[in-house]
Amino acid sequence: MNRMPVIIVGIFLTFLSSWLGLVAYPYLTLGRFTPVTDEATGDINPPTLSGLAVRGQRVYASAGCIYCHSQQVRQVGYGSDLERGWGARPTVARDYMRENPVFLGTMRTGPDLTNIGARQSSAMWHHQHLYQPTVVSPGSIMPSYRYLYVTQKIQGQRSARAIDLLPPDNAPEGYEIVPSAEAEALVAYLLSLNRNYPLPEAPEPPQ
Amino acid sequence: MPRPAAPPTAAEDKIERAEIDASTRLPVVLFYGSAIFWLLVGSFFALLASLKMNNPHFLDQWGWLTFGRVRPAHLNAVAYGWASSAAIGTGLWLMARLCRVPLRYSKLVIGAAIFWNLGVLLGTFGILAGDGRSIEWLEFPNYASGMLFVAYGLIAVWGVLMFRFRQPGHVYVSQWYLLAAFLWFPWLYSTANILLNFEPIQGGAQGAVNWWYGHNALGLWFTPIGLATAYYLIPKVLGRPIHSYYLSILGFWTLALFYSWNGMHHLIGGPFPAWMISASVVASIMMFIPVITTAINHHMTVRGNFGALKWSPTLRFTVFGAMCYTLASVQGSFMAIPSLNVITHFTHYTVGHAHLGLYAFFTMIMFGAMYYILPRVVGWEWPSARLIRWHFWLVAIGIGVMVVALTIGGILQGLALLDPGITFMASLDYTKPWLLIRSGSGILLTAGHIVFAVSFCLLLFKVGAKRTEPTLFGTDQGREPEPLNR
Amino acid sequence: MNTVIYILLGAGLVFFGGTTLAAFYWAARTGQFRNLEDGSKVIFDDDEPVGTATDVFADKKADRPVRAAVARRRII
Numbered sequence: 001m002n003r004m005p006v007i008i009v010g011i012f013l014t015f016l017s018s019w020l021g022l023v024a025y026p027y028l029t030l031g032r033f034t035p036v037t038d039e040a041t042g043d044i045n046p047p048t049l050s051g052l053a054v055r056g057q058r059v060y061a062s063a064g065c066i067y068c069h070s071q072q073v074r075q076v077g078y079g080s081d082l083e084r085g086w087g088a089r090p091t092v093a094r095d096y097m098r099e100n101p102v103f104l105g106t107m108r109t110g111p112d113l114t115n116i117g118a119r120q121s122s123a124m125w126h127h128q129h130l131y132q133p134t135v136v137s138p139g140s141i142m143p144s145y146r147y148l149y150v151t152q153k154i155q156g157q158r159s160a161r162a163i164d165l166l167p168p169d170n171a172p173e174g175y176e177i178v179p180s181a182e183a184e185a186l187v188a189y190l191l192s193l194n195r196n197y198p199l200p201e202a203p204e205p206p207q
Numbered sequence: 208m209p210r211p212a213a214p215p216t217a218a219e220d221k222i223e224r225a226e227i228d229a230s231t232r233l234p235v236v237l238f239y240g241s242a243i244f245w246l247l248v249g250s251f252f253a254l255l256a257s258l259k260m261n262n263p264h265f266l267d268q269w270g271w272l273t274f275g276r277v278r279p280a281h282l283n284a285v286a287y288g289w290a291s292s293a294a295i296g297t298g299l300w301l302m303a304r305l306c307r308v309p310l311r312y313s314k315l316v317i318g319a320a321i322f323w324n325l326g327v328l329l330g331t332f333g334i335l336a337g338d339g340r341s342i343e344w345l346e347f348p349n350y351a352s353g354m355l356f357v358a359y360g361l362i363a364v365w366g367v368l369m370f371r372f373r374q375p376g377h378v379y380v381s382q383w384y385l386l387a388a389f390l391w392f393p394w395l396y397s398t399a400n401i402l403l404n405f406e407p408i409q410g411g412a413q414g415a416v417n418w419w420y421g422h423n424a425l426g427l428w429f430t431p432i433g434l435a436t437a438y439y440l441i442p443k444v445l446g447r448p449i450h451s452y453y454l455s456i457l458g459f460w461t462l463a464l465f466y467s468w469n470g471m472h473h474l475i476g477g478p479f480p481a482w483m484i485s486a487s488v489v490a491s492i493m494m495f496i497p498v499i500t501t502a503i504n505h506h507m508t509v510r511g512n513f514g515a516l517k518w519s520p521t522l523r524f525t526v527f528g529a530m531c532y533t534l535a536s537v538q539g540s541f542m543a544i545p546s547l548n549v550i551t552h553f554t555h556y557t558v559g560h561a562h563l564g565l566y567a568f569f570t571m572i573m574f575g576a577m578y579y580i581l582p583r584v585v586g587w588e589w590p591s592a593r594l595i596r597w598h599f600w601l602v603a604i605g606i607g608v609m610v611v612a613l614t615i616g617g618i619l620q621g622l623a624l625l626d627p628g629i630t631f632m633a634s635l636d637y638t639k640p641w642l643l644i645r646s647g648s649g650i651l652l653t654a655g656h657i658v659f660a661v662s663f664c665l666l667l668f669k670v671g672a673k674r675t676e677p678t679l680f681g682t683d684q685g686r687e688p689e690p691l692n693r
Numbered sequence: 694m695n696t697v698i699y700i701l702l703g704a705g706l707v708f709f710g711g712t713t714l715a716a717f718y719w720a721a722r723t724g725q726f727r728n729l730e731d732g733s734k735v736i737f738d739d740d741e742p743v744g745t746a747t748d749v750f751a752d753k754k755a756d757r758p759v760r761a762a763v764a765r766r767r768i769i
Contacts, residue, residue, distance in 0.1 A: 004370055004386075007378070011387045011463065013712055015394065015427070018467030021486065022419040023398060030479070031412030061341035064275020070553055078476030079549050083627035093411030093478045101342050101403065102410035102417075106473060108553035108624065109260070109638075111631050134263060139632045141260055141639075143267040143274050220740035305736070377732040439736060446745045448733040455733075519748040579748070677748050 033097040036200060045197045046095055049189070056189025059182045061101060063145065069113045070105030071193070085119070086112045088196040089203075095195050110142055117194040126187040127163040127179055135166050148183040151175050223307070230309035231300045232584045234316040236667070238296030239577060241324050243660050245288025248331070250653040252281035257646040261639075271335045279346040280334045286344065286424070287355060288327045290565065293573040294432040295319070295362055298385050300580050301439055302366060305382045306373030312365055319361040326354030342403050342413075344421040352400050359396060363389045380455040384435035387463065391427040395420055415479060419470035425564060426466035430532075433569045434462075434501060436576045437529045441508055444522045444579070445515060450507035458500035465493040472543040475552060491543035498536040505529045518679045520595045524575030527603065531567035535560065550625060555638055556617025559610045566652075567606045574598070574659070581666060582677065589678040590671035594662045601655030609648035616641025 035044045049057075060066075073087035081087065091114055096102045103113075120126060125136070131149055133142035149163070154176050161184075162176040171177050179187070215223065256278045259265050266272050295316075303310045310316075330351030333339065338348040347355070366389035370382065399420035402408050408416070442449050449455060471479060471487035509515075509526060516523045538560055542551055551557060578595065582588050589595060616638045623634035665671070737743050 004378075007383055007386060008390070010460065011390055014460070014463035015391055015467055017464075018419065018423075018470075019394075019398070021468065022415055022470050022483065023402070026412040026415035026479075026483070027402070027408055029412075030415065031408040033409060033411055062276075062337040062339060063270075063273060064279060064339060064341060066341050066343070067275050067278045072477050074476035078545070079552070080625055080627040084631070091478045095478065096410035096413070099410035100407050100413075101340060102413040103341065104414045104474070104477060106343065106553065106557065109635065137632070139636060141263045141635065143259060143263040145273070147268065147270040147273065215739065217739035220738040224738075224740065377735045379732060379735050442733070443736055443741070444746060444748045446737070446741070446743055446747065448730075448737070448743060452730055452733045515746065519746070521748055679748065 030093040033094045035097070036094075038198060043197060045199055046098055046195070047192075047197070049098055049192055052185050052188040053192045054189075055182075056185035056187070056192075057100065059148075059186040060103065060189055063148075063186070065113075066103050066105040066107075068107055068109035068142070069103075069111070070108055071099075071103045071112065071114045072105070073112065073114050073195070081112060084111075087115045089198075091195055092199060092202045094199055094201065110140070113190070113193055114195055115193060117191045118196055121191065123187050123191060124163060126190050127183065128166060130183065130186070131163065131177070132165060132169050135169060145183070146177075148180050148186065150178050150180055152178055224304075227303050227307070227309050228300070228583045229586075230313075231303050234299050234310065234313060234320065235296045235580065235584050237317065237320040238292045238299065239581065239663075240667075241320065242289050242292035242296060242573075243656075243663055245284050245292060245327060246656050247660055249281055249285035249289050250649075250656050252277050252284060254646070254649045254653055256281055257642070257649045260642050261646055270337060276335050276337065276339060279339050279341075279343075280331050282344070283334065283346055284327065284331050286565070287323075287347075288331070290429060290569060290573070292323070293570075293577070294388075294429060295323075297436055297573060297576045297580065298362075298366070298389065298432055300584065301381055301435060302369050302385055305379050305385075305439070306369050307376075308369070308373060310369070311372070312368055315361045315365045315368075319358040319365070321358075322354045322361070323358035326351045326358060329354065340404055342417055344424055345399055345403055345417070349400075349404055352396075352404060356393065356396055356400065359393045363393050366390070379439070380449065380452070380459065381435035381439045383459050384431035384438070387459075388428050388431040388435070391423070391431075395423050395427065411478070414474055414477065415471065415483065418473040419467075422470040422473065423467055426462075426469060429565065429569045430462070430466070433528065433532065433572045434458075436572050437505060437525055437532075440521055440525045440572075440575060440579055441505055441529065444519055444525075445509065445512055447508055447512070450504050454500045454504045458497045458504065461493070461500070462497040465490045465497065469494070469543070472548070475543070475545055475548045488543045488545065492540050494536060494540050498533055498540075502529075502533040520589075520592075520599070520679065521575045521579040523599060524571050524578065528568050528570075528572035528575060531563060531571065535564040535568050538563065550621040551617060552621070553624065554617035554621040555613045555641070556621060559613030559617055562606065562613070563610050567610065571602070571606075574602075577663075581663070585666060585669075587666055587669045588674040589662060590665045591662065592678050594658055594665075595678065598655050598659045598662065601651050601658060605648045605651030605655060607648075608651070609645055612641045612644040612648065616645075 035046060035048075037043070038045055071091075073089070073091045074081045075090045076082065082090070096104075105112075120129075127149075129136045130145040132144060132146075133140050134144075151171060152159075152175065154174055158176055159178055162178050165171060165177065255266070255272070256274060259267070259274045259277065263274075267274075270276070299310065299316060326347070330347035333348040333351055334346055339346040340348065345352070366386060370386055399416055402416050403413055403420075407413065438449060438455065468490035469487055471484045472491050475484055475488070477484075505526075513526075516526055541547055542557075542560060551560075578589065619637040619641075620634050623629045623637055624631075734743065741747050
């Protein structure tokens with residue numbers, strides 16, 4: 001143990017083994033998926049994201065949503081994700097092929113969001129929830145994302161994009177609250193989160 | 208520097224050692240100074256994040272202070288700012304001492320210090336500005352991580368060069384660990400950043416690479432440097448050689464072999480092939496071998512001399528850290544068992560475990576190292592034993608309370624999440640009192656860090672009477688300088 | 694495609710396992726495991742010898758004298 005070449009070769013080889021197993025192998029087998037076409041419906045799964053939703057992924061990353069929310073429905077036998085109605089089936093690697101970066105997450109201070117687009121399909125609900133989460137979900141410790149919204153004077157008519165706030169919050173008299181481009185993108189992304197489509201390696205489970 | 212023909216006398220040893228210590232002064236002070244700065248910054252962000260979990264409306268009007276940015280700013284500031292800087296500073300000094308040559312190529316390490324600080328600064332502000340990547344442990348935007356990589360590369364080159372030109376003779380166990388850490392880290396950092404940030408691979412594979420990196424940053428960067436430090440300081444302070452060198456070799460190679468496979472235990476139940484997750488669970492349990500080996504070695508070295516913890520600050524912090532290494536690692540092995548993981552995954556239990564490892568083990572050992580090393584490189588003793596005592600108790604109690612609170616809160620949360628009959632909101636409610644206690648512990652920790660920073664500044668600016676003997680617990684300022692009379 | 698991966702993995706295992714065994718054999722043969730105990734004493738010298746604590750005041754002795762490491766039982 002006194003010769004440098006010995007130690008360096010050993011250091012290199014032990015590390016190489018894990019690099020092969022946990023980096024190279026995943027890249028080869030989990031990093032080169034192509035979408036599949038569902039024979040019954042003709043859908044392409046996983047579905048492509050709209051340009052707005054792709055921008056929404058960046059807002060999700062920028063806001064740090066992963067530090068409270070996960071995006072993985074665990075396998076049967078690992079927790080009660082399915083029983084909680086967080087998804088129709090466990091998620092598999094192919095589900096994440098269009099996610100960059102992937103938002104698997106490791107904390108559930110808030111619920112899992114893999115299928116939030118299916119559970120809450122109203123854009124208005126998402127805007128309200130982002131603006132005033134403790135009102136929409138009493139007991140929640142989610143902070144407000146009102147920094148993504150603009151309070152502007154109503155010019156003549158109320159804007160079609162303006163959001164309604166739930167009491168006790170309300171916009172000042174004569175003002176309306178309008179989502180910024182980032183908020184629109186984020187909500188578009190959240191609405192796209194729906195992994196209830198079948199895949200060959202993950203068919204819909206029997207009811 | 209060729210060895211003299213006759214074995215050196217005690218006086219020559221002392222001069223040689225003082226020369227080596229003096230040669231490390233600027234790099235060590237640079238790295239330690241930056242480390243302490245980032246410790247304060249990181250503590251501030253930690254407190255902010257914790258308070259925001261107690262009251263979500265706290266300072267939530269601005270994007271740059273939203274929880275989702277403050278929390279990764281905290282992680283990166285303490286991981287790359289505090290912990291890595293302290294690691295490098297300690298590693299520099301240890302390498303010079305163990306190679307028994309004065310520090311050479313100092314321009315390399317000073318360059319590293321500059322790049323590295325710049326990188327952490329840009330990265331931390333980048334996260335607050337919204338450029339964070341939301342990849343855990345790799346949130347820094349590319350402009351920052353690139354700088355960190357250059358800095359670490361310089362350190363790795365320096366490490367190999369120092370080792371190459373060391374004095375002939377036995378290579379000490381700490382040097383194996385240091386060399387390994389210096390070489391592993393750039394490979395880890397570059398691979399992960401290239402595959403996740405610079406040229407991202409498809410999402411399905413990202414999780415594996417992410418947690419291969421995340422766990423290895425702890426297991427192959429911080430742990431080896433922490434162990435290298437403990438393996439040197441414990442025997443050195445006590446004047447007793449390590450109990451069994453055979454065990455050290457076993458511990459080193461089993462750590463190298465098993466630790467790097469642990470990564471997937473962060474993803475148990477996730478969308479990955481069963482064999483990968485199983486391999487990581489097995490490797491996590493095999494970690495018992497290096498961990499128990501190290502624990503036996505350290506314990507048997509200290510055995511019979513635990514009284515030394517009463518008067519030596521270095522030993523107190525280091526032994527605390529070494530014990531928590533065993534505790535955190537054993538806890539980690541258990542957490543990887545799927546039937547237990549199903550309770551703890553996604554809960555605050557994991558956060559508690561992370562702090563047991565990075566703070567109670569690694570940070571405490573770094574404190575111990577700083578208390579030993581700084582007087583020897585600066586040539587001035589710590590001005591106040593009282594400040595050291597306050598530092599120790601504030602952070603020891605702080606981390607103890609924090610880990611216990613998050614463990615209990617996490618288990619309650621996890622058990623609630625497991626039961627589909629219990630609403631999600633109820634699982635959240637279980638955690639709230641414990642998160643409040645966690646904020647309290649954060650105040651203790653931050654106070655301890657401020658005390659330490661004050662101590663450091665007093666030392667650096669050579670405040671107080673000149674002392675010729677080390678500062679120990681149970682002594683205080685105002686002592687007459689002792690005549691040199693060993 | 695899958696067969697290539699299995700071949701690669703198998704080759705990696707053989708290569709890695711083989712090298713580990715070869716490394717241990719080489720290490721034992723070239724005496725890497727001899728004189729290990731000397732390695733543990735390398736951090737001491739005449740000025741800071743075994744048996745002397747290096748964090749002590751000249752006049753404040755440790756609570757108990759630091760025991761020298763004499764004739765310890767070997768675990769392995």
